[in-house]
Amino acid sequence: MDKSDYPKEVEIERAVPDDAEIICDIRDRAWLKAYPNAELGITADDIRVNAQGRDGEFVPRRIAHLKKQFTQDDGSGLTTFVAKVEGKVVGYVEPIIDEQNKRYISAIYVDPNNQRGGVGTQLYEKAVELLGEDQDIFLEVVSYNQNAIEFYKKRGFEQTEAIVPEDEGRPDYMKSLPMIEMVLKAKTDHTSL
Template identity: 30%
Template sequence: MSDAVAVREATVEDVDAVAAVARDSWYAAYGGFLDPATVEQALGENYDPELVEAGIEHDDVAFFVAEVDGEVVGFASAERTWADEVELHTIYVHPDRWGEGVGTALFERVAEWAREQDVDRVACGVFTENAVGVGFFEALGFEAGVEAQAEVAGELHPETEYEYDL
């Protein structure tokens, strides 16, 4: 079992670590239903260092990293998108750390931030074929809602909208 998870606000010094966690997480969680070329294109589009840095520095985006023994092993970002809702944009944990409470610690920090925004719920979209993500959100108490289509590197994939009441 690992040492305690520490969740803190991300800084620009975390950009490379965030991209590395994203890469390993995407292949582990999405590799069964996304083509490797699609994963690579999506990683390039979504985790370009300048884009990650902009997300970290954006005043309206909450961006947190989780550390174990000083190493970034996960991250999450969220934004208040409606008067009564925070959207969880990302939450990824390095696959070597799945099941150790890292994702839960990140979500708890996002939920705390969402309560500070005085909203009623946290919402997110999860690829329907992402068994790891679906299981994670359902275990936290998220409720599945409408089915939608999410665009990834020019391809459409089924997505389930989830909501968590605060």
């Protein structure tokens, strides 16, 4: 895309149960584009298995889980938000505050056919607006996902020293991807000093 192809209008809306299928599809295709790594011996088939299970068995479970999640409203204003271009979902973001009050961007995924069109930036800005900039915002990213790392660095994130543990509940047939943690430090209000 060149700048003249920027989506004319990107609408950011709360995800609804009917968005569950497309959200799964976008994440899986974004993973397949970003995560295979010949040097580390991580193939496209490994990524497909991580995303969908050996026989695609994760897909219906994940769709059902998301549908349920999108019907619940905990009143915090935090939920998954989708980006729509001409009424079609092309990406999503999940801002989260955990039990320890730690703020995260859990995921930003843009349909590979719509990347580099400004959609990710709008999703990112929505997440930061919801989380606020008065506390640190964390995220985890695959250590060789240079495209995403650069995206976050340009927006002020830096790598932390945290070692991201492997998912212990992961079945043996799933590949573990190396992760790093990044943080956007809270903006301090010097006017009150």
